[in-house]
């Protein structure tokens with residue numbers, strides 16, 4: 001465990017020493033950002049809209065006390081999604097999608113000797129292959145989380161009004177009550193940390209794959225499970241530290 | 244000239260290379276011959292620097308490569324071209340992009356036009372001028388090897404390493420690949436190292452052959468000397484090839500099969 005962590009740190013250090021030219025790094029990062037970001041928009045949208053909708057309906061179901069105003073539902077949907085559900089669930093979804101593709105991609109490059117081919121050319125393979133992926137993730141996760149926040153609040157609105165559990169007015173009043181801008185900052189900090197964990201762990205798993213196609217599959221699975229566990233631990237740690 | 248002296252390498256306690264010393268001559272096809280699992284690939288990876296030997300040193304034209312500073316290693320690496328056992332083409336890029344890639348990364352001073360010309364030239368050199376737009380998944384194994392060669396020679400390498408360039412290829416294609424490597428070596432005066440266990444290649448292009456057995460160098464010499472070598476392991480190896488066995492049988496029956504065999508190889512491979 002400790003030696004794994006040590007080699008992970010060395011891996012990250014190797015990535016930022018002797019990097020490739022900035023123009024190369026920039027182009028690679030944009031390519032990866034498109035792969036990570038644009039291709040994940042649909043799944044993130046679907047998941048977050050439904051999470052918002054379900055949250056709204058369930059809170060409404062539990063709030064039967066007539067003394068509590070209906071607008072509380074909107075308030076609670078906002079708090080839950082912005083603080084916890086949007087960053088965490090989005091990152092877990094991305095761990096499945098982005099993490100497995102990073103680990104699978106690098107693992108395949110390793111077992112087919114493409115990484116060795118880069119090394120023989122005198123190219124720092126971690127800085128060429130891994131750094132752009134991590135930078136792209138750091139860039140795209142927060143954007144996707146912002147999208148998820150908006151869509152889950154919208155999902156809650158639609159669910160609340162369409163099922164008739166509350167009026168549009170109540171919902172809007174609710175989501176505008178006691179708004180704390182720091183919560184958004186906190187959520188974005190979470191998104192950045194999760195991005196680093198998912199991309200770093202998946203790249204590490206993929207990069208050091210040995211063996212054949214079977215091991216590439218195992219590396220992908222390992223990347224996803226390890227990323228998700230890391231996300232949940234970091235989620236707790238950040239909440240304890242920063243709230 | 245590449246000098247390898249006293250290389251040792253172990254994995255988890257089992258010694259794979261047991262002190263190998265040899266010289267790879269400039270402008271020639273140097274063959275590393277040996278059975279499966281004798282450590283040929285490991286030796287090659289130690290030489291190009293993908294693996295660190297436990298002991299010993301490697302010198303490229305007088306510059307020590309092992310344990311030297313990163314800048315010096317980098318300088319040498321940029322002169323190395325390598326053809327991998329499985330070709331190792333970048334599968335997200337087209338054939339032409341694969342060949343262009345080392346130019347793009349290593350010689351940023353080259354203009355786009357110059358790069359394009361060089362790519363065209365290299366693809367033409369390996370006979371693939373029409374395959375530039377294809378993806379690696381769309382071409383055959385032999386074509387992949389040729390693209391691998393084109394990619395290796397694109398930045399005008401001084402040292403060319405080939406790990407089993409003709410494994411998994413039909414005899415005709417594999418002779419073509421051998422000839423291509425041989426021609427390129429002589430055309431540009433490259434120091435070429437070829438890992439193989441194929442006797443056809445030995446007879447075809449073996450100008451300097453190094454025979455490895457269980458992590459040790461047992462013999463080295465030219466293809467003309469190899470048939471008369473007095474090392475039992477090497478004899479076993481050579482005469483396990485049915486082609487050579489057949490030639491030997493003719494030799495015994497007709498007095499001249501083996502000689503014809505050697506002659507045939509000299510006149511450009513009439514097997």
Ligand SMILES: Nc1ncnc2c1ncn2[C@@H]1O[C@H](COP(=O)(O)OP(=O)(O)OP(=O)(O)O)[C@@H](O)[C@H]1O
Nearest residue numbers: 254255259277278279280281282283284285286440
């Ligand atoms: N990364 C590694 N870790 C552990 N053992 C290894 C590693 N690479 C090679 N070996 C061992 O070293 C020995 C030599 O392997 P090597 O790949 O050099 O054989 P080879 O001569 O190239 O054989 P072939 O002709 O089949 O390719 C084998 O017994 C192999 O198990």
Ligand SMILES: [Mg+2]
Nearest residue numbers: 283284328406
């Ligand atoms: Mg091998």
